[in-house]
Amino acid sequence: MARTRTRLRQGVVTILGWAIALWMFFPILWMFLTGFKNEPDAISTPPHLFFSPTLSSYRDVFAREDYWHFATNSVVISVLATVVALLVSIPAAYAMAFLPGPRTRMTLLWMLSTRMLPPVGVLVPIYLLARATGLLDSRTGLIVIYMLTNLPITVWMLYTFFREVPVPILEAGRMDGATRWQEVTQVLMPLALPGIASTGLLSLILCWNETFWSLNLTSSIAAPLTTFIASFSSPEGLFFAKLSAASTLAVAPIMVFGWASQKQLVRGLTFGAVK
Amino acid sequence: MATVELRNLRKTYLHEEIIKGISLAITDREFVVFVGPSGCGKSTLLRMIAGLEDISAGDLLIDGQRVNDTDPARRGVAMVFQSYALYPHMNVYRNMEFSLRLAGMPEAERRRRIGDVARILQLDPYLDHRPGQLSGGQRQRVAIGRAIVRNPRVFLFDEPLSNLDAALRGQMRVELASLHRRLGATTIYVTHDQVEAMTMADRIVVLNRGVVEQIGTPLELYHRPRNLFVARFMGSPAMNLLPARIHALTPDGMAQVQAGAVSVSIPTRHGGPEAGTAGTLGIRPEHILIDPQGAITGMVTISERLGAITLLHVRLTDGQMIVVQTGGDNTDRADTPIRLTLGEEHCHLFDADGMALAREADHPLLSDL
Numbered sequence: 333m334a335r336t337r338t339r340l341r342q343g344v345v346t347i348l349g350w351a352i353a354l355w356m357f358f359p360i361l362w363m364f365l366t367g368f369k370n371e372p373d374a375i376s377t378p379p380h381l382f383f384s385p386t387l388s389s390y391r392d393v394f395a396r397e398d399y400w401h402f403a404t405n406s407v408v409i410s411v412l413a414t415v416v417a418l419l420v421s422i423p424a425a426y427a428m429a430f431l432p433g434p435r436t437r438m439t440l441l442w443m444l445s446t447r448m449l450p451p452v453g454v455l456v457p458i459y460l461l462a463r464a465t466g467l468l469d470s471r472t473g474l475i476v477i478y479m480l481t482n483l484p485i486t487v488w489m490l491y492t493f494f495r496e497v498p499v500p501i502l503e504a505g506r507m508d509g510a511t512r513w514q515e516v517t518q519v520l521m522p523l524a525l526p527g528i529a530s531t532g533l534l535s536l537i538l539c540w541n542e543t544f545w546s547l548n549l550t551s552s553i554a555a556p557l558t559t560f561i562a563s564f565s566s567p568e569g570l571f572f573a574k575l576s577a578a579s580t581l582a583v584a585p586i587m588v589f590g591w592a593s594q595k596q597l598v599r600g601l602t603f604g605a606v607k
Numbered sequence: 608m609a610t611v612e613l614r615n616l617r618k619t620y621l622h623e624e625i626i627k628g629i630s631l632a633i634t635d636r637e638f639v640v641f642v643g644p645s646g647c648g649k650s651t652l653l654r655m656i657a658g659l660e661d662i663s664a665g666d667l668l669i670d671g672q673r674v675n676d677t678d679p680a681r682r683g684v685a686m687v688f689q690s691y692a693l694y695p696h697m698n699v700y701r702n703m704e705f706s707l708r709l710a711g712m713p714e715a716e717r718r719r720r721i722g723d724v725a726r727i728l729q730l731d732p733y734l735d736h737r738p739g740q741l742s743g744g745q746r747q748r749v750a751i752g753r754a755i756v757r758n759p760r761v762f763l764f765d766e767p768l769s770n771l772d773a774a775l776r777g778q779m780r781v782e783l784a785s786l787h788r789r790l791g792a793t794t795i796y797v798t799h800d801q802v803e804a805m806t807m808a809d810r811i812v813v814l815n816r817g818v819v820e821q822i823g824t825p826l827e828l829y830h831r832p833r834n835l836f837v838a839r840f841m842g843s844p845a846m847n848l849l850p851a852r853i854h855a856l857t858p859d860g861m862a863q864v865q866a867g868a869v870s871v872s873i874p875t876r877h878g879g880p881e882a883g884t885a886g887t888l889g890i891r892p893e894h895i896l897i898d899p900q901g902a903i904t905g906m907v908t909i910s911e912r913l914g915a916i917t918l919l920h921v922r923l924t925d926g927q928m929i930v931v932q933t934g935g936d937n938t939d940r941a942d943t944p945i946r947l948t949l950g951e952e953h954c955h956l957f958d959a960d961g962m963a964l965a966r967e968a969d970h971p972l973l974s975d976l
């Protein structure tokens with residue numbers, strides 16, 4: 333009796349879980365399918381569930397814009413911004429986790445609070461700064477902005493992971509003659525590697541998907557894939573099939589990447605919980 | 608050859624003084640144990656010697672050189688942590704090799720040294736295991752091995768055996784003692800465990816709230832505690848302490864002491880107590896004898912049979928509770944009357960401030976120490 337009831341409950345939970353997952357995934361699936369329709373099929377209401385798939389939208393997209401140019405920008409900007417962010421935030425998080433001062437807590441909260449500002453609030457000053465320093469429409473400009481806007485998150489995450497590392501292990505390193513540098517690179521970083529990896533992954537994803545600054549600070553030379561998508565949405569009216577094809581092309585790399593590294597990501601994000 | 612000298616060491620956190628001026632001279636090859644209640648500053652003091660904690664004031668000298676501002680590794684000290692603190696991402700060999708590699712020792716020399724240490728500690732079969740694959744006792748051995756490969760001048764241990772079960776702790780205690788004899792390195796050892804302190808130490812330092820209560824050999828502390836704190840702290844079961852009054856002082860130095868229904872005369876040195884003052888009478892459980900003619904009467908309330916010995920908890924006629932240690936073959940049961948006598952030469956007398964009053968006769972063992 334009780335057994336059948338738990339089984340029933342499990343069944344309901346499973347169905348509910350799938351329903352929610354499908355519901356959340358549906359827009360992405362729809363976008364993916366629409367990319368393989370022709371334009372009339374794409375806008376027909378009610379939508380055609382069965383259609384003859386075509387690559388014409390993809391052909392058009394590749395004909396109009398240089399996908400690889402945008403993709404290269406996305407990769408270069410995301411990777412470099414992430415690397416620089418890690419280079420800055422690992423020492424910062426080390427200091428905050430292991431050498432805290434009376435103001436450490438406040439500093440952390442203040443850093444996080446800067447993430448709560450709407451970016452548009454600082455658009456004008458940032459734009460003027462970028463123009464004055466010649467960083468408009470440059471990869472360096474976006475790398476700097478991405479790195480800075482992600483710092484609060486990467487520092488916080490690394491801080492949390494570092495706090496999980498037992499202090500005596502670092503002290504043992506110090507007793508064994510490790511310099512500060514060796515302590516960080518040979519003891520702390522190997523121990524916190526899952527955390528560092530998931531922090532890097534998250535930073536990569538955030539950089540890849542960032543839209544506001546890329547639209548406002550780049551036009552052609554440094555434009556990443558988010559700009560590539562946007563360029564299909566405006567001038568000559570909406571072309572849903574082409575827009576969907578472009579979007580699929582833009583999100584595919586990061587989706588594949590995220591899926592491939594999901595084990596790492598989950599392990600990192602639940603590191604503190606399970607230990 | 609390594610001496611350690613603490614000169615009025617102090618440690619202040621924010622505004623709170625944790626270590627309040629500790630002076631201590633440790634001779635070469637000596638095994639010194641720090642004991643004291645939780646939070647008294649044992650670990651803090653040890654970490655100050657290690658170099659993991661800044662010294663707020665005072666001087667720390669190793670082999671006569673002031674090392675207050677020297678890096679931990681340069682002090683020539685090695686530390687074994689309570690939690691072992693092994694590097695989880697390195698195997699046993701790499702754990703022991705780490706300090707040697709950082710010191711730039713050639714590969715062949717490292718291999719030789721680690722081989723030697725692994726043999727001493729019976730770690731040969733585990734050299735390529737990670738710490739996570741080892742038992743508690745094996746991890747403890749690796750932690751000790753990591754300390755000895757460096758050939759340090761001074762060993763520091765912070766409650767190294769407290770995570771082991773009782774049997775293993777006993778075994779490791781013996782191993783550590785023989786290791787100390789073999790290596791002859793100066794050692795400072797922090798523990799909670801009475802048995803560890805009594806059996807391993809050349810000298811014990813009793814700490815309380817950041818000050819030294821007494822320094823001495825284990826038997827000195829046991830038989831001649833300087834004050835009530837040490838009397839209470841050393842020994843298990845603890846010394847019986849009864850509030851007392853000194854009634855009279857005879858010209859030959861016998862103090863007539865009355866503690867409730869208990870009346871004893873204790874030989875004291877001249878210039879000791881004054882008649883009419885209050886104090887505390889102390890007597891260890893093993894120095895109370897069951898005696899059918901004894902003047903002290905009471906009721907047994909609980910009898911704890913430990914096999915080799917029996918502990919009788921006795922309620923005296925005046926209501927005070929004392930513990931009597933007797934042989935394992937004792938047959939007294941709870942709720943039976945009992946008569947006792949005190950070995951007067953073993954009684955301790957403390958004045959109103961808790962300081963021990965000097966006794967005329969010393970414990971026979973102490974004279975040849």
Ligand SMILES: Nc1ncnc2c1ncn2[C@@H]1O[C@H](COP(=O)(O)OP(=O)(O)OP(=O)(O)O)[C@@H](O)[C@H]1O
Binds near residue numbers: 620644645646647649
């Ligand atoms: N970083 C710190 N900041 C403030 N106070 C501290 C700090 N570290 C230790 N203390 C305080 O110093 C005192 C001594 O601590 P310590 O760890 O040396 O005690 P202990 O004798 O080793 O105790 P235990 O037997 O429990 O290990 C404690 O009261 C503790 O609260």
Ligand SMILES: [Mg+2]
Binds near residue numbers: 649650651
């Ligand atoms: Mg401690």
